[in-house]
Amino acid sequence: MLVWHRRLACAGRCTAEPAVLHGLIMATTLQPPPTVNLPTSLQGVNLRDSDAPSTGIWIGIAAITMTFAAFTSAMLVRQGSANDWRHFAFPIILYFNTAVLLASSLTLQIGKRRFSRLDSKGPSNARPTITALYGTLVLGWTFVFGQYAAWQQLRSEGLYLSSAPSSSFFYVFTVLHALHVIGGLLGLVYVIRKLRGGLLRANTLSAASQYWHFMGLLWLYLLILLRVKI
Amino acid sequence: MHELSTHAAHHAPPQGVLRKYVFSVDHKVIGKQYYGLGLLAVVIGMVLSWLMRIHLVWPNFAIPGLQWLSSAGAPGGVITPEYYLQLMTMHGTLMVFFVLTNVPFAGFGNYFLPIQIGAEDMAFPRFNMMSFWVTFVGFCVLVAAFFVGDGPPLSGWTAYAPLNAIPRTGPGQATGQTLWAVSIAIFCIGQLLGSLNFITTTLDLRTKGMTLMRMPICTWAWFITSCIGLLAFAVLLPACILLILDRVAGTSFFVPSNLVVSDQLVNHSGGSPLLWQHLFWFFGHPEVYIAILPAAGIVSHILINSYRRPLLSHKVIIYCMIAIGFLSYMVWGHHMFLSGMNPFSALVFSFPTLVITIPATILVLIWIGSLYGANLQINSASLFALGFISMFVSGGVSGFFLAQPSIDVYLHGTYFVVGHFHMVMGVAAIFGMFAGTYFWAPKMFGRMMNETWGKVHFWGTFVGTYCIFMPFHYLGLVGNVRRYSAFVDDYLAPLMPVHRFITIAALITGAFQIVFVINLIYSRFKGAVAPDNPWQGTSLEWATSSPPPWDNFGGRLPVVYHDPYQYGIEGASGDFVMQNSSEQIQTAREDKKLI
Numbered sequence: 169m170l171v172w173h174r175r176l177a178c179a180g181r182c183t184a185e186p187a188v189l190h191g192l193i194m195a196t197t198l199q200p201p202p203t204v205n206l207p208t209s210l211q212g213v214n215l216r217d218s219d220a221p222s223t224g225i226w227i228g229i230a231a232i233t234m235t236f237a238a239f240t241s242a243m244l245v246r247q248g249s250a251n252d253w254r255h256f257a258f259p260i261i262l263y264f265n266t267a268v269l270l271a272s273s274l275t276l277q278i279g280k281r282r283f284s285r286l287d288s289k290g291p292s293n294a295r296p297t298i299t300a301l302y303g304t305l306v307l308g309w310t311f312v313f314g315q316y317a318a319w320q321q322l323r324s325e326g327l328y329l330s331s332a333p334s335s336s337f338f339y340v341f342t343v344l345h346a347l348h349v350i351g352g353l354l355g356l357v358y359v360i361r362k363l364r365g366g367l368l369r370a371n372t373l374s375a376a377s378q379y380w381h382f383m384g385l386l387w388l389y390l391l392i393l394l395r396v397k398i
Numbered sequence: 399m400h401e402l403s404t405h406a407a408h409h410a411p412p413q414g415v416l417r418k419y420v421f422s423v424d425h426k427v428i429g430k431q432y433y434g435l436g437l438l439a440v441v442i443g444m445v446l447s448w449l450m451r452i453h454l455v456w457p458n459f460a461i462p463g464l465q466w467l468s469s470a471g472a473p474g475g476v477i478t479p480e481y482y483l484q485l486m487t488m489h490g491t492l493m494v495f496f497v498l499t500n501v502p503f504a505g506f507g508n509y510f511l512p513i514q515i516g517a518e519d520m521a522f523p524r525f526n527m528m529s530f531w532v533t534f535v536g537f538c539v540l541v542a543a544f545f546v547g548d549g550p551p552l553s554g555w556t557a558y559a560p561l562n563a564i565p566r567t568g569p570g571q572a573t574g575q576t577l578w579a580v581s582i583a584i585f586c587i588g589q590l591l592g593s594l595n596f597i598t599t600t601l602d603l604r605t606k607g608m609t610l611m612r613m614p615i616c617t618w619a620w621f622i623t624s625c626i627g628l629l630a631f632a633v634l635l636p637a638c639i640l641l642i643l644d645r646v647a648g649t650s651f652f653v654p655s656n657l658v659v660s661d662q663l664v665n666h667s668g669g670s671p672l673l674w675q676h677l678f679w680f681f682g683h684p685e686v687y688i689a690i691l692p693a694a695g696i697v698s699h700i701l702i703n704s705y706r707r708p709l710l711s712h713k714v715i716i717y718c719m720i721a722i723g724f725l726s727y728m729v730w731g732h733h734m735f736l737s738g739m740n741p742f743s744a745l746v747f748s749f750p751t752l753v754i755t756i757p758a759t760i761l762v763l764i765w766i767g768s769l770y771g772a773n774l775q776i777n778s779a780s781l782f783a784l785g786f787i788s789m790f791v792s793g794g795v796s797g798f799f800l801a802q803p804s805i806d807v808y809l810h811g812t813y814f815v816v817g818h819f820h821m822v823m824g825v826a827a828i829f830g831m832f833a834g835t836y837f838w839a840p841k842m843f844g845r846m847m848n849e850t851w852g853k854v855h856f857w858g859t860f861v862g863t864y865c866i867f868m869p870f871h872y873l874g875l876v877g878n879v880r881r882y883s884a885f886v887d888d889y890l891a892p893l894m895p896v897h898r899f900i901t902i903a904a905l906i907t908g909a910f911q912i913v914f915v916i917n918l919i920y921s922r923f924k925g926a927v928a929p930d931n932p933w934q935g936t937s938l939e940w941a942t943s944s945p946p947p948w949d950n951f952g953g954r955l956p957v958v959y960h961d962p963y964q965y966g967i968e969g970a971s972g973d974f975v976m977q978n979s980s981e982q983i984q985t986a987r988e989d990k991k992l993i
Contacts, residue, residue, distance in 0.1 A: 220521040220602045227594050227628065234632035238680075242640060242673055246651060250668030330648035333668060340643070 221375035229382050232348065236341075236386065240393065243337045247397065254332035258398055259321045265314035266391055269349075272307035273384045275300050276377050283363075283373055294363055301360050304380070308353045315346045334398050341390050349383050356380070411948040421531070423523035424948055428530045429509025430842065435530075435537060436501035437915075439492045440828075442541070444908055446489040451901040453477040455894065457884045468549045471569065480569045482883035483552035487570075488544070490555030491578065493824065495585050496537055498689035501831045502696060503627070504533070504592055507620040509842060511596060513939045514617045516605025516956045516978075518949045521598040525591045533588035540581035547573035554881070556682065559652035559674035563644040563666070564659055576645050583638035586631040593631070596624035605938075607958035611713065612977070614937045614962040615702075618716050619695020622723045623688050629727070630684035637677035644669070675737055679730035686823050687726040690790075691719060693830025694761060697783040700837050701765055703935050704780035705772035706973060707966040710764045718757035725754040735803045736810050744803040751801040755794070762791055773966075778852025779933075782833035785860045786826050792864075793821025796871060811881075814874020817867045825863050832859070832914070839921065840928030844945045847921040855913045862907025869896050934974055937962050941978050 247253050279300030286294060319339070322328075327335040359376050362368040412418050419427060452459060460475035471481030512520055520526045543550040548569040553561045557578065565572040600613070600621045613621070640651040644666070652674045653666035702709055709715060731739060731747030765787050774780070796818040799805050809815060832855075839847045878885070878893055885891060931940040938958070942951050956978035967983055969975035975983050 218521070218602055220598050223602050224522060224594060224598045227597050231590055231594065231628050231632040234629045235636050238633040238636040238677060239640075242636065242651065242677065245670055245673045245676070246668075249670035249673070250655060252655075252668040329643065330650075333650065336643070336649045336651070340639070344639075 219371065221371050222378060225375045225378045225382075228379070232382075232386070236344075236390070239337070239340060239344075243393075243397065246333050246337070250333075252333060254334050255398060256322075256325065256327055256332075256334065258395055259318040261314055261318050261321065262391060262394075265311050265318070266387065268307050268314060269311045269384050269387055272304045272311065273377075273381050275303035275307060276380050279304065280373055280377050283368070284370065294366070298360060298363055301356065301363065305353060305356055305360070308349060308356065308380075312346055312349060312353075315342055318342065338394060338398060341394060345383070345387060345390055348386075352376075352380050352383055421527060423519070423527045425508050425512050425520045425523065425526055426842075426946065426948075426950075428526050429505050429507070431530050432500050432508055432533070433505035435534060436497050436505055436831075439496035439500065439537065441915075443489050443492040443497060444911065446485045446492070448905060448908060449477065450482060450485050450489065451904045453482055453883065454885065455898045455901045457886060467544060471549050477883070479883040480552055481549065483554070483568075483881065484550045484570045484574070486881065487552055487554050487557075487578075488540075488550045491540060491582075494555055494685065494689070495582065496533075496540075498823065498827045499589065499627075499685070500533070502692035502827055502834065503620065503623050503688060504529075504589070506616075506696060506831075506834050506838065507596060507623075507692060508592075510838065510939055511617055511620050512599060512603070513942065513946060513950050514614050514937055515600060515603065515608050516938050516951070516958060517599060517603035518951070518955070520595045521603055522595050526595050529588045529591035529595065532584055532591065536581045536584035536588060539577050539584060543570070543574040543577040543581075546577070549574055551575035551578050556678060557641075557674075558678075559641075559671040560654060560657055560664075560669070562641060562674070563653045563669075564657075564664055565645070566660055566662070576642070579638050579641045579645065583635060583642065586635040586638065589627050589631045590635070593624035593628040596620055597628065600624075605955050605958060611716075612958055612961055615698040615709075615712065615715055615719075616692070616695035619691045619698075619719055622719050623691045626684045626691070626723050626726060627688050630681045630688065633677060634681035637674065637681070640677075641674070672734075672737060672739070675734050676730070679733045680727075682733060683730040684723075684726045686819075687722055689823050689827045690830075691722065693786060693827040693834075694719070694790075696830050696834040696837075697786045698761075698765065699937070700779050700783040700833050701768070702963045702965065703837075703933050704775040704777065704783070705768055705965070706775065707768065707772050708963040709768045712961065712963065715761060715764060718760050721757040722754060725750055725757070729754060732801060732806070735806045741803070748801055748803055752798070755798060755801075758790075758794060762787060762794075777836070778847065778849055778856055779833050779837035781853065781856040781860075782829050782836060785856065786829040786833060788860070789821050789826040789829055789863065792868075793818055793823070793826060797822060809874055811879050812874035813870045813878045813880050816880050817870025817874060820870070821863075821867050825867065829859075832856075835914075835918065837933065838939075839918070840932045841939055841944050841946070843922050843925075844928050845921050845923070845925030846928050846932060847925060848917050851913055851917045855910055855917065858910030858913070859907060862903055862910060865903035866900050866907060869900055872896070934972055936960075936964055936974050936976050938977055941976055 279297050282297040282300055283294075286297060319342070322335065322338070327338075329336055329339045355376055359368060359373060362372065412422065412424065418424075422428065422431075449461060449464070452461065458476055461472065461477070462475055464472040464475045464477070468481060471478055471484060477485070508520070508526065512518065551557065551562070551570045551574040552568050553571065553575060557575070561567050561571070562575055562579070565575070600617065604610075604613070640649075643649045644651050644653060648665070650666035650669040652671055653664060653669040654671055655667040655669075657664040657666070698709060698715060728750040729747055731743055732751045734747075735744050796814065800809060800815065800818060836847055836852050839845070873893060873896060874880075876893065878890055882890075885894060885897065928944045930942065930944050932944075933940070938956055939946075941956050957980075958977045959980050960975060960977050960983070962977055964975040964977075964983065966973055967975060969983060970979065970981055975981055
């Protein structure tokens with residue numbers, strides 16, 4: 169993974185981002201504040217601790233939502249445009265994957281809580297937080313491999329991308345979602361690296377968890393959509 | 399300059415040529431890169447339009463050297479009908495995506511949005527750099543279509559299905575169309591990254607005192623445009639993904655059943671060609687506003703400066719732009735009146751199309767009405783800004799006709815539509831781009847552009863543009879169909895003199911653009927050195943040096959005390975008070991001053 173660092177030229181705020189798509193804006197993380205201490209009255213908005221990571225994630229979420237909404241409408245139109253929609257057995261493993269993804273959100277939330285306690289007590293052992301985040305990482309990859317297993321199952325039934333419009337949309341939705349999840353996992357690796365270096369800031373972690381929870385929500389939506397339509 | 403600010407910068411500027419000028423994360427360098435890419439694209443696009451115009455009136459004329467570009471498309475330099483369509487596709491795609499989106503929005507927006515809100519850079523500088531380089535890759539992929547297989551696609555910039563999905567429909571429909579789809583998908587990713595940056599920067603990085611309503615109008619325009627772009631490109635991207643799958647993976651999203659192409663039954667079935675049109679135009683209509691809103695914002699910014707008074711209402715302009723942005727999502731169906739859509743939906747789309755003219759008209763009335771009591775300064779920038787209004791009105795008026803399904807049925811396939819959209823979004827946005835260039839070149843390059851040649855360029859372009867595009871409306875009304883590559887032997891032959899006039903006007907108008915390019919390049923190196931505030935402007939870009947230092951304000955962030963356009967009041971620096979001046983003034987709020 170590419171990790172780029174750059175400090176923005178503002179006292180008390182520096183920015184760095186990784187170079188992965190939507191998923192990774194979370195990485196505005198930040199180095200310890202420089203020693204310039206200004207009276208609050210002189211601090212412009214730029215000098216404050218920036219909300220940019222969180223805002224960026226919200227905007228990314230808007231774009232991703234729009235993308236999947238467009239695919240959904242395409243699916244509905246395509247289903248109605250001909251009589252060739254083919255229903256097939258819904259891969260059971262997807263329910264297992266759903267549970268895994270939701271569990272990964274839970275561990276991330278636990279990590280976030282541990283991190284906030286860490287923050288208030290001052291720098292101390294970050295081990296429990298890192299463990300929780302590793303939990304998310306492992307569960308996240310389990311989800312991705314679980315999705316892969318679902319694709320393998322469809323392939324073994326002779327259902328490929330171009331076999332039927334329903335299988336086309338199944339692959340399009342699940343693959344694109346998995347790519348977004350992988351983007352989030354790369355971001356998580358970045359967050360963990362920062363945490364190990366003692367450089368993680370709370371707003372980065374909360375931006376990351378915002379994105380990750382959204383991935384879970386999006387998957388729930390896709391699960392219901394595919395379950396109903398396939 | 400009175401400034402209450404603090405030392406904020408605390409590290410050294412980027413080092414090395416590559417870091418500084420090529421893979422730079424500095425929004426100013428990225429803005430110039432977008433501008434340069436747009437300039438390159440506009441030159442290619444304009445040359446393509448010349449080739450088309452020449453072919454239309456002298457179909458047998460051998461264009462020297464063209465056979466090297468495509469021996470099949472232009473044997474001996476004479477353009478074939480198919481190659482004409484291929485050139486048309488590339489002209490449209492380059493102009494809409496890589497010029498109209500790149501320059502007024504991505505180019506000027508990148509350069510001036512952070513400065514105008516008093517930030518030192520974009521919120522995510524790395525994404526910003528990626529945004530440009532991704533766009534650049536998209537450009538290369540598109541242009542590569544000229545050189546591979548049998549050339550670029552011939553399906554037009556809208557690439558309607560199922561033409562866009564089946565390789566054997568014509569020359570360029572194999573590799574060329576695939577490259578097109580990939581290029582546009584890449585372009586979407588670049589624009590999404592850019593929009594995300596614009597929105598976050600505007601929301602989170604405004605300097606102290608810079609409330610949303612104190613942002614200059616062009617900052618607002620870029621902000622609104624990036625909101626439109628974020629949602630529009632997020633729909634075009636899925637459309638392109640589905641198209642690519644149809645082309646390379648054998649799916650049938652857009653290809654209908656029982657389609658016979660070149661006497662062969664097509665292997666796909668069950669797709670919906672109309673689905674492509676819906677997805678495309680759901681992006682395509684907002685795209686029109688992605689092109690025009692930044693230009694409108696730039697023009698408002700310049701007009702206020704050259705009127706030396708605030709426009710009638712700052713807030714109304716912003717609300718109108720927001721209304722346009724919102725309505726732009728409800729009108730896409732008006733591009734599809736002839737597509738076989740349910741006639742009732744045509745009616746539904748017609749209504750918001752007419753409604754959207756209301757905020758647009760209010761904008762025009764404000765620009766023109768504010769001339770009352772103005773102390774108009776004539777220079778190249780303000781001339782192009784006024785020219786923008788002229789183009790916007792002339793092109794916009796024909797929109798009223800086209801918005802009505804019954805009239806559109808007759809005019810849709812004719813040159814009337816070509817004249818309409820070239821004036822209202824094409825040339826108008828280009829005028830915004832020229833106005834912005836003359837206005838901001840001193841800030842961007844630290845050198846003044848030559849005013850005399852600027853005026854020559856304006857009059858040549860202004861008159862020339864009317865000579866080209868006004869006759870299009872007439873041609874359309876008498877039934878001259880568009881997309882035909884020659885009119886010699888049919889009922890359209892009597893219209894040839896008009897076409898000949900247009901072609902000559904296009905060549906001459908094009909020649910005037912050489913004046914601009916020479917002026918730009920010459921001034922860049924030999925022009926008079928620009929002062930910090932050559933136009934006596936009030937917004938923050940004039941509160942820093944020309945060109946601005948790498949961190950925009952030399953480590954001192956400005957603090958904002960006033961609304962953006964405090965003109966026509968006695969201030970310490972003349973008839974204006976800058977946004978970052980802490981001077982106590984009688985409010986020059988437009989409402990108080992003008993009634």
